[in-house]
Amino acid sequence: MPKFLIQATYTPEGTxxxxxxxxxxxxxxxxxxxxxxxxxxxxxxxxxxEDDLVCILDLPDSVSMAAASLTVKASGALRTRATPLLTLDEVDEATRRQVPFRAPGT
Structure with a gap:
């Protein structure tokens, strides 16, 4: 299940x-x-x-994270940032993939 790092700051009303x-x-x-x-x-x-609250959440997918984020932000009680977290195995897999890329100016 994907993990997400949540960093949140309470607004005055949320506080x-x-x-x-x-x-x-x-x-x-x-x-x-x-x-x-x-x-x-x-x-x-x-x-x-800078942050009032830090969470690590396990959610089924990015759409679930987006649904939670939109609902919480719409309340006006918090400003949040959600960062997808990758396992070591996922990063190892990413390093093995070939990605065609040309840097600007090269």
Whole structure:
């Protein structure tokens, strides 16, 4: 199952909601969304700095990730970035593929 790194920053309204329901309430909400799409939450951490929340999610496919991302962003409570994560085996397979490419100016 594909893995995705989620980095999120709460908006002021989202932060107010976090203060009301706490971290465990947000964990439940994330798990409900991900489980509803057929996935699991591998890890979820709160942070401070540029990102307020970091998660690693296992989801069936990119379309499921896009559905979750669109729904969360539409709420206006978070700004998010989703990065597909590759296994070592996937990168090894990619290094064995021939890709025709010509750099600009060459």
């Amino acid at each position: 107010k909601g976090l203060l009301r329901e706490g971290a465990s309430g947000r964990r439940e909400a994330v798990e409900r969304v991900v489980a509803g799409l057929g996935g699991t939450v591998e890890a979820m951490y709160f942070a401070f700095g």
